[in-house]
Amino acid sequence: MNKSQSIQLDNIVIRFSGDSGDGMQLTGNLFAQLSAELGNEISTFTDFPSEIRAPQGTLGGVSGFQVHVGANKIYTPGDEIDVLVALNPAALKVNAKNLKKGSIVIFDRDSFQPSDLKKANFTTDNPFEELSLSETIQLIPIPLTTLTKSSLENFGFDNKTVLRSKNMLALGLVCWLFNRPLDKAIHFLENKFAKKPQILQANIKVLTDGYNYGENLHLTVSNFVIEKSHEMPKGKYTSINGNKATAWGLIAAAEKAGLQLFLGSYPITPATDIMHELALQKGIGVKTVQAEDEIAGITMAIGASFAGCLAATSTSGPGMSLKTEGIGLAVMAELPLVIVDVMRSGPSTGMPTKTEQGDLLQALYGRSGESPLVILAAPSPDMCFHYAFMASKIALENMTPVILLTDAFIGNGSSLWRLPKLADLPEIQPYYVPSDMENYKVTTRNEDTKIRYWSIPGMKGFQHCNGGLEKDYATGNLSTDPENHEKMVLTRKQKVDNIVKKIPELEIEGNIDADLLVIGWGGTYGHLKSAVDNLNNKGYKIALAHFTYLFPLPANTENVIEKYNKIVVCELNTGQFVSYLRSKIPGKIFSQFNRVQGQPFKTTELENHFISLL
Amino acid sequence: MEETKYLPADFKTDQQPRWCPGCGDYAIFNSLVKTMAELGVAPHETVIISGIGCSSRLPYYTNTYGFHTIHGRGACVATGVKVANPGLTVWQVTGDGDCLAIGGNHFIHSVRRNVDINVLLFNNQIYGLTKGQYSPTTKKGFVTKSSPYGTVERPFRPAELTFGAGGTFFGRLLDVDLKTSQMVMMAAARHKGTSVVECLVNCVIFNDGAHGWLAEKETRDDRIIVLEHGKPMIFGKSKDKGLILDGYQLKVVTIGVNGISENDILIHDAKCKDTFLHTRLALMEGPEMPIAMGVIRDVDEETYEMAMENQINEIKKQSSVKSFDELIDACEQWEI
Numbered sequence: 037m038n039k040s041q042s043i044q045l046d047n048i049v050i051r052f053s054g055d056s057g058d059g060m061q062l063t064g065n066l067f068a069q070l071s072a073e074l075g076n077e078i079s080t081f082t083d084f085p086s087e088i089r090a091p092q093g094t095l096g097g098v099s100g101f102q103v104h105v106g107a108n109k110i111y112t113p114g115d116e117i118d119v120l121v122a123l124n125p126a127a128l129k130v131n132a133k134n135l136k137k138g139s140i141v142i143f144d145r146d147s148f149q150p151s152d153l154k155k156a157n158f159t160t161d162n163p164f165e166e167l168s169l170s171e172t173i174q175l176i177p178i179p180l181t182t183l184t185k186s187s188l189e190n191f192g193f194d195n196k197t198v199l200r201s202k203n204m205l206a207l208g209l210v211c212w213l214f215n216r217p218l219d220k221a222i223h224f225l226e227n228k229f230a231k232k233p234q235i236l237q238a239n240i241k242v243l244t245d246g247y248n249y250g251e252n253l254h255l256t257v258s259n260f261v262i263e264k265s266h267e268m269p270k271g272k273y274t275s276i277n278g279n280k281a282t283a284w285g286l287i288a289a290a291e292k293a294g295l296q297l298f299l300g301s302y303p304i305t306p307a308t309d310i311m312h313e314l315a316l317q318k319g320i321g322v323k324t325v326q327a328e329d330e331i332a333g334i335t336m337a338i339g340a341s342f343a344g345c346l347a348a349t350s351t352s353g354p355g356m357s358l359k360t361e362g363i364g365l366a367v368m369a370e371l372p373l374v375i376v377d378v379m380r381s382g383p384s385t386g387m388p389t390k391t392e393q394g395d396l397l398q399a400l401y402g403r404s405g406e407s408p409l410v411i412l413a414a415p416s417p418d419m420c421f422h423y424a425f426m427a428s429k430i431a432l433e434n435m436t437p438v439i440l441l442t443d444a445f446i447g448n449g450s451s452l453w454r455l456p457k458l459a460d461l462p463e464i465q466p467y468y469v470p471s472d473m474e475n476y477k478v479t480t481r482n483e484d485t486k487i488r489y490w491s492i493p494g495m496k497g498f499q500h501c502n503g504g505l506e507k508d509y510a511t512g513n514l515s516t517d518p519e520n521h522e523k524m525v526l527t528r529k530q531k532v533d534n535i536v537k538k539i540p541e542l543e544i545e546g547n548i549d550a551d552l553l554v555i556g557w558g559g560t561y562g563h564l565k566s567a568v569d570n571l572n573n574k575g576y577k578i579a580l581a582h583f584t585y586l587f588p589l590p591a592n593t594e595n596v597i598e599k600y601n602k603i604v605v606c607e608l609n610t611g612q613f614v615s616y617l618r619s620k621i622p623g624k625i626f627s628q629f630n631r632v633q634g635q636p637f638k639t640t641e642l643e644n645h646f647i648s649l650l
Numbered sequence: 651m652e653e654t655k656y657l658p659a660d661f662k663t664d665q666q667p668r669w670c671p672g673c674g675d676y677a678i679f680n681s682l683v684k685t686m687a688e689l690g691v692a693p694h695e696t697v698i699i700s701g702i703g704c705s706s707r708l709p710y711y712t713n714t715y716g717f718h719t720i721h722g723r724g725a726c727v728a729t730g731v732k733v734a735n736p737g738l739t740v741w742q743v744t745g746d747g748d749c750l751a752i753g754g755n756h757f758i759h760s761v762r763r764n765v766d767i768n769v770l771l772f773n774n775q776i777y778g779l780t781k782g783q784y785s786p787t788t789k790k791g792f793v794t795k796s797s798p799y800g801t802v803e804r805p806f807r808p809a810e811l812t813f814g815a816g817g818t819f820f821g822r823l824l825d826v827d828l829k830t831s832q833m834v835m836m837a838a839a840r841h842k843g844t845s846v847v848e849c850l851v852n853c854v855i856f857n858d859g860a861h862g863w864l865a866e867k868e869t870r871d872d873r874i875i876v877l878e879h880g881k882p883m884i885f886g887k888s889k890d891k892g893l894i895l896d897g898y899q900l901k902v903v904t905i906g907v908n909g910i911s912e913n914d915i916l917i918h919d920a921k922c923k924d925t926f927l928h929t930r931l932a933l934m935e936g937p938e939m940p941i942a943m944g945v946i947r948d949v950d951e952e953t954y955e956m957a958m959e960n961q962i963n964e965i966k967k968q969s970s971v972k973s974f975d976e977l978i979d980a981c982e983q984w985e986i
């Protein structure tokens with residue numbers, strides 16, 4: 037076959053799937069990165085078991101990495117799979133229901149032996165027929181294991197090491213299938229394995245052999261070319277996942293504010309990568325403490341904030357529950373603090389690696405007493421940077437804790453990100469006490485904005501005692517006076533309410549004069565945007581209002597929503613944001629669309645639902 | 651650097667302490683402000699962190715930076731402060747409930763990390779602020795409101811816990827003994843690392859006389875031994891009693907009796923890394939043995955915050971990524 041038989045494609049969804057030890061995350065990531073570098077837009081989705089090594093070949097151990105590569109407007113990792121790379125029968129079975137009609141399945145023939153089929157609970161010797169796939173898909177059987185073994189014959193590796201390189205053979209094949217030159221992939225490998233020259237050489241060899249195998253054997257009738265993107269603004273890009281973007285947003289904010297960055301955290305899936313990334317950045321001077329528990333993570337951060345740092349803590353749902361008391365202290369002490377909750381399926385331990393939007397009500401209301409704070413939710417992996425930066429800015433400039441909600445989907449998923457420069461980011465001015473202020477008390481505040489002035493240990497003449505007990509409005513001393521308490525409660529509330537003046541208004545996307553308004557928040561943006569765009573392209577009239585500032589809500593929220601008669605609020609929970617909206621805009625009728633399966637929405641299911649409402 | 655002399659009054663606010671009349675906390679507070687004055691660290695460079703309990707009210711009464719936090723978490727907040735700004739002198743005020751029950755996990759981990767904070771552990775063997783429940787240091791069998799038939803729990807011994815967590819400093823003082831109190835607090839402040847000071851304090855309301863056996867002035871010298879590094883372990887009103895090692899046990903001997911001379915008495919080595927003798931000393935109980943006061947252990951180890959600073963400085967030297975813009979420049983990227 038020659039390249040003239042290439043088929044032009046607008047976009048394609050590829051899923052690499054195998055055992056959690058098969059290196060599917062690395063393979064998928066490499067493919068996504070080099071596609072992005074070739075000018076495609078990308079969106080990725082990782083789906084892995086929480087067991088580190090579930091029994092080999094079983095359904096519970098399947099790990100997947102999905103990449104959506106395309107020319108334009110790739111907002112989601114895609115609903116259905118065009119190309120599945122299945123390293124064992126379990127991987128095939130888990131993904132079967134998401135295969136598109138006519139999709140290509142590349143599988144390791146060597147790993148589809150009777151014993152392998154049994155491990156994946158197949159009862160016949162033809163898994164494709166058993167899954168009723170034979171008619172609808174193109175099969176490309178590859179003796180991956182055999183080929184990898186012969187490829188690495190002369191390396192003197194043990195069997196285990198050899199088998200670990202199977203993923204590179206598969207990647208080489210996929211690179212051929214999609215016309216991805218290998219030099220970029222090799223470049224990535226060189227960075228990744230710089231310190232392990234032998235492994236590097238082996239990986240390059242297997243990758244190249246995989247590519248040549250495809251080229252020589254003309255495995256498919258045609259191969260594919262994916263159009264480049266034409267709509268992205270010119271500039272320098274990288275591909276970034278949400279957790280890393282969150283970490284970098286905090287780094288940027290600290291430098292912009294001229295402050296030391298401190299993170300107190302405790303390992304928890306799927307948030308831990310934020311701590312990993314910050315722990316790595318010692319060259320920038322970031323201080324991280326892996327605390328003894330979630331409570332220590334946040335209270336150390338509160339100590340660091342008291343001492344004048346930009347302080348943050350990162351966690352996920354169950355960790356949020358433990359941090360609740362600490363958040364209350366930060367509210368009462370009126371200290372700046374960023375709390376990142378990378379939401380996962382709950383309640384309790386739930387499904388640690390799966391996504392959900394179940395922590396909104398906890399963020400809004402899950403504390404003792406009258407305890408208002410600011411809540412933000414990032415809409416996509418790359419935008420985690422912006423919202424982590426804004427969460428820090430709001431915290432420092434308004435002396436309040438801020439909760440930033442992301443989720444497992446955008447935390448682990450990646451998208452293209454245009455690289456910023458520090459100089460282009462907004463200024464951050466922490467609300468320090470003016471050095472000439474006299475008679476400072478712990479409660480001294482700006483009477484208009486109600487923002488408390490920040491004095492920091494080391495500043496002479498501004499000593500004070502902060503704490504969790506109620507303070508007298510004027511003197512800052514302890515007080516249980518009834519009127520004073522009410523005044524303090526209202527003051528803290530007023531301070532947070534005032535922040536509405538500093539946050540952007542809600543924008544309507546899609547068709548403004550729509551018959552249906554779709555409302556969403558946080559990490560579901562990509563799917564909602566795709567569904568709304570698709571339907572508008574088909575002639576429907578649909579608008580999208582996507583919230584990223586959840587508390588306080590943008591000032592124009594009610595005005596915007598009032599204009600529409602038909603509204604559907606879409607969430608990955610049983611209706612938390614909609615109940616909040618109902619309490620804010622009483623009388624307005626909201627319908628809702630909810631999924632709680634630990635998975636992101638599917639664009640098609642959204643489209644179908646929206647059409648049914650029209 | 652300009653030397654400023656401070657007076658105890660410089661460390662007090664105008665707020666009147668509100669402990670019960672006769673509470674042992676007053677004495678500790680007075681010893682503390684005297685120690686602070688002598689130490690000479692400015693009030694604005696001193697931070698006192700506390701949790702919840704009677705003793706945890708103390709930061710309101712000092713003219714330093716203070717933070718009265720939440721139950722059990724003082725050690726964490728103090729760690730955050732010290733790591734954020736190692737230049738500050740950080741004290742943590744905590745009680746036996748705050749430190750060893752709800753805050754037990756944080757306590758052992760701050761000791762393990764060896765963060766340079768001075769922990770004043772007010773041990774009155776009771777919950778005072780919540781009105782009289784047994785604590786992790788309450789003696790077995792003791793009747794309290796939550797143990798009306800006597801507690802069936804075995805108590806913690808703070809020294810053992812400290813040593814078990816790898817503690818580098820342990821001292822003990824008695825509220826009414828101002829001289830020893832200041833001596834121990836001073837040593838704790840000078841020690842680099844987590845200094846645990848067990849303050850035996852009297853709660854006149856809920857556990858009056860818990861340490862009464864020691865507190866009586868006439869007999870005190872026979873019932874306590876004040877340990878000082880490099881000095882012989884001699885005690886008693888007439889300075890005629892001493893400690894020797896008999897097998898694995900400490901034993902009280904009288905100088906001049908049975909041929910025992912001063913030379914036979916153990917010399918206290920607070921700097922010894924091994925905890926064997928420190929443990930034996932800290933666990934001595936009356937009436938057979940005197941109760942050990944003073945500085946029982948004072949060992950040099952790198953502090954947590956300095957280890958972190960040093961690592962950061964080391965990596966800064968090697969790394970080409972020292973700012974956000976450099977981080978961006980160094981990441982995998984391409985032009986579109």
Ligand code: SF4
Nearest residue numbers: 670673704778853854
């Ligand atoms: S209850 Fe006990 S510990 Fe508390 S202030 Fe009164 S005497 Fe002191």
